Amino acid sequence: xxxxxxxxxxxxxxxxxxxxxxxxxxxxxxxxxxxxxxxxxxxxxxxxxxxxxxxxxxxxxxxxxxxxxxxxxxxxxxxxxxxxxxxxxxxxxxxxxxxxxxxxxxxxxxxxxxxxxxxxxxxxxxxxxxxxxxxxxxxxxxxxxxxxxxxxxxxxxxxxxxxxxxxxxxxxxxxxxxxxxxxxxxxxxxxxxxxxxxxxxxxxxxxxxxxxxxxxxxxxxxxxxxxxxxxxxxxxxxxxxxxxx
Numbered sequence: 001x002x003x004x005x006x007x008x009x010x011x012x013x014x015x016x017x018x019x020x021x022x023x024x025x026x027x028x029x030x031x032x033x034x035x036x037x038x039x040x041x042x043x044x045x046x047x048x049x050x051x052x053x054x055x056x057x058x059x060x061x062x063x064x065x066x067x068x069x070x071x072x073x074x075x076x077x078x079x080x081x082x083x084x085x086x087x088x089x090x091x092x093x094x095x096x097x098x099x100x101x102x103x104x105x106x107x108x109x110x111x112x113x114x115x116x117x118x119x120x121x122x123x124x125x126x127x128x129x130x131x132x133x134x135x136x137x138x139x140x141x142x143x144x145x146x147x148x149x150x151x152x153x154x155x156x157x158x159x160x161x162x163x164x165x166x167x168x169x170x171x172x173x174x175x176x177x178x179x180x181x182x183x184x185x186x187x188x189x190x191x192x193x194x195x196x197x198x199x200x201x202x203x204x205x206x207x208x209x210x211x212x213x214x215x216x217x218x219x220x221x222x223x224x225x226x227x228x229x230x231x232x233x234x235x236x237x238x239x240x241x242x243x244x245x
Contacts, residue, residue: 010068017065021125033104036112052168061220079150080202166217182214195225
């Protein structure tokens with residue numbers, strides 16, 4: 001039941017993507033920075049960071065517009081990704097974008113104001129035909145990368161939003177805040193490997209389970225591992241994270 005609800009939420013988020021695209025756009029953030037304006041997308045990125053303090057990357061697993069699409073594409077290419085390589089690509093892209101963003105704010109003389117509707121005066125991202133081109137290009141980019149790379153390859157390699165939540169997760173861990181995470185239950189693990197196969201992020205869930213919990217910012221808390229475990233050896237709860245991950 002939980003996975004059906006999650007998939008429904010992801011589907012609704014994808015259907016709403018033509019409306020919400022600009023609120024997730026790195027370009028809109030940079031254009032706003034050029035004018036000293038904090039745009040709607042930069043506000044969203046800030047909220048994602050704050051959510052990461054307690055919920056890690058749960059947004060990726062439950063609300064991301066292309067999250068459901070990425071999960072569906074696993075049926076076409078279920079190959080595990082090399083997370084070390086995709087991390088390098090992801091954070092490389094993020095650092096370039098963040099550097100440009102900061103530079104634009106500096107050149108503009110700092111922050112002059114906040115406008116959540118910057119470049120989105122109507123409140124709808126695709127309010128004219130040309131903007132649909134941008135929408136389809138973004139969707140196509142994630143589809144192609146995911147098909148080529150493997151499980152959720154797009155969000156693991158080119159997503160510019162994941163680093164905000166990952167940073168929030170790391171900050172929450174450093175502050176020892178209670179965080180939602182996948183944990184081992186008191187039921188014995190049968191080591192069937194189902195959790196590893198079900199994980200859309202290519203995580204070694206079984207190995208993490210032996211350590212007591214999944215402690216990594218790559219976990220999107222989709223609970224696919226929890227719901228697929230016939231032994232009920234996995235659960236989830238809010239808890240303080242005291243170890244490295």
